[in-house]
Amino acid sequence: MNTRAKKTNHQTPCTLCPVRQLGIFQRLPEAEVIKVQQYRSGQCVLPAKTLIYRQGEVHNHLYTMFTGWVMLYKTLSNGSRQILRYVLAGDFLSFQPDARVPMTHSAQTLTETTLCVFPRQNLMQLFNEHPEVAAQITLITARDITLSYEYLVNIGRKNARERLAFLFLEIYHRVLPQFPETGTTIMFPLTQEDIADTVGLTLVHVNRTLRSLREEGLVQLSHHKLTILDYPRLVSLAGFNVQSVLNQPLL
């Protein structure tokens, strides 16, 4: 397989920032948001490459992302890495079956990131008093599973070009709502090694495949900017379906 682990780990102190209607709170009426605040313990801004929690460690906070990019990944004993998902603004972070069980994966920021901290202990109380939040969380979690399934199909049943096409479209569609003014070019902080570890390929093969896609005028990726050159052909190549990626639970 491939890949070595990262080593950075400079944690920054938490900084308060204004309340926002994102993530689990996005569908609540204004009054609810104010009340729900009391369960929170704070918010913080983390620089790029910060380890938020590590696979194997007990971690007792939940987070909602406000801004930034975070990746979830698992490291294998042989040193290789599998990136599981990218967490973007409005997404939920660090859900695990049991608070007492160690995390099964790690989370690290790719860019400067602002997130809202929520102690796991308050969760049951929140569920009791705000069942609509519970429903919201359930739906978000269900959507995460849907995305995870898409990834399984992507890695399990597609070739290199199709896998990259899918990844680009997926991220493109999730970033767009955050920056409606961007056209076909978005910020794309992943390295080619990150891409490789996401779609189950090697860095070298990702590089070759990127060249192939570029030469055919499908996408352009350089200096951490991604440009969708031929959206229709990309969708067709990837077997992409927007539904599978949308961040809009409705209930």
Add this chain to the structure above:
Amino acid sequence: MNTRAKKTNHQTPCTLCPVRQLGIFQRLPEAEVIKVQQYRSGQCVLPAKTLIYRQGEVHNHLYTMFTGWVMLYKTLSNGSRQILRYVLAGDFLSFQPDARVPMTHSAQTLTETTLCVFPRQNLMQLFNEHPEVAAQITLITARDITLSYEYLVNIGRKNARERLAFLFLEIYHRVLPQFPETGTTIMFPLTQEDIADTVGLTLVHVNRTLRSLREEGLVQLSHHKLTILDYPRLVSLAGFNVQSVLNQPLL
């Protein structure tokens, strides 16, 4: 890639069966279980190879599995198939972000299956009146994600032998609690094609890999019976961690 779709679809009428404390209800005190029953709409027994719901169709029920094997899978436009997960007794079935959106995957029984039907419409009401059920559902869903992540690692970063070893151990550990008397041999209703579509390989390569594992005395698979011959070496080969597979949310 590979594979064609199945065609069977003989639905059987629902049959009432006694209340059981499984799935979402497994942690509730007895009194709660009785009350919670009112939200349910019934239970049914399905023969093997029954399609429970189909990718692309709206489906308005949730289920808890009582007995049997169900597989969740997605079909690609080129005809290939990716199996996402096997649903066993006590597991939850058919969670999707939005009831109005078509299912993104299909579900089919592998064996005769008994499941408890729960109309999606009642969900919000259930959440309101029984927040502990909401918490339970959240935890089950979180566990499903954890398993899904394990599958991603399995397909994305392991070779054929490791993938099979992992799949066998995962299923073995999930089946054991249901049939504590079984020793190292369990019922295993998947065909080699099913295995292939689960771990992202082809039928032919799965067959060769199975032979390799058998010749090395690691596992034996024939006539839909799986025997773990050398558990320690299998665990080591698969990079298997029991935590990732356990069906025991505690809250």
Add this chain to the structure above:
DNA sequence: CGAGCATTTGAAAGCTGTCAATTCCGGTGG
């Protein structure tokens, strides 16, 4: 301006897929 990470490329090996054909096995009908 230098060091270290990230990106590119070439060549060769290897794992996995494809194609085809045969054997095995459970279930059905005579």
Add this chain to the structure above:
DNA sequence: CCACCGGAATTGACAGCTTTCAAATGCTCG
């Protein structure tokens, strides 16, 4: 009880996509 049928399991040969190994070039940050 036995022959037959179709799906499942096996196997061989070969092609092809990906990985490995190495090395060169390009960038970015201190």
